[in-house]
Amino acid sequence: MSIDKHRFKIMLRRAADLWLENSSVLCDIDSKFGDGDHGVTIGKIAKLFHLRAEAWGDENFRDFIEALGDGIMGISGGSAGPLYGTLVGGLAGPLGGEAVIDGAILKQMLTTSLAAMREITRAGPDDKTMMDALIPAVEAARTANDDPAEVLKAAALAAAAGAESTKDKISKFGRARSYGDKTLGTPDAGAVSTALFLRGLHEGFVRPQVNNITPRDDS
Numbered sequence: 001m002s003i004d005k006h007r008f009k010i011m012l013r014r015a016a017d018l019w020l021e022n023s024s025v026l027c028d029i030d031s032k033f034g035d036g037d038h039g040v041t042i043g044k045i046a047k048l049f050h051l052r053a054e055a056w057g058d059e060n061f062r063d064f065i066e067a068l069g070d071g072i073m074g075i076s077g078g079s080a081g082p083l084y085g086t087l088v089g090g091l092a093g094p095l096g097g098e099a100v101i102d103g104a105i106l107k108q109m110l111t112t113s114l115a116a117m118r119e120i121t122r123a124g125p126d127d128k129t130m131m132d133a134l135i136p137a138v139e140a141a142r143t144a145n146d147d148p149a150e151v152l153k154a155a156a157l158a159a160a161a162g163a164e165s166t167k168d169k170i171s172k173f174g175r176a177r178s179y180g181d182k183t184l185g186t187p188d189a190g191a192v193s194t195a196l197f198l199r200g201l202h203e204g205f206v207r208p209q210v211n212n213i214t215p216r217d218d219s
Helices: 005-021 021-033 036-057 061-073 080-090 103-120 131-143 148-168 175-183 187-206
Strands: none
Touching: 005 021, 005 187, 021 036, 021 175, 021 187, 036 061, 036 080, 036 175, 036 187, 061 080, 080 103, 080 187, 103 131, 131 148, 131 175, 131 187, 148 187
């Protein structure tokens, strides 16, 4: 099964809903060693997902995703806007005028998203950032078979494990790095929100009725 426009809308809405449901959790995590507003900013991005999904008209996947990334860039609230704008906008990298997205293209999308992130941040594995969730997610997706459900499942599971692993790491970027060893035991808020995003994409694809929307073929 491929991803058509209607199902992609559902995927975005599910990711948005998970972000909104966990906004207070993300704020609580961020408040330990940051500004405490990560969940607020993520909530703004989630609402933009809903608005843009609802308003999606004749644009192809590439144009829609690029515009969504640009919209996220403009959201105020620390670094989350530019970071997620880059992550989401980067998904458009390999796209042209496709009417549907298959598993092979989806892998390329995740790969170009990670490449875009690497252009704006020096953070890598074990630095206790959202990259601790994104890097293993993309690596796992690449090794999955070309069924979109399997690609998304692999990415979501690896991202969740990566986010959980940040509890055992010391922050090396942002305001939290000044706290050193004190950051041990607390996960990174960006890694957690990244894991929620990828989980939402997966759940929206395999369980579209979670948003009370019946899938249809838009191709």
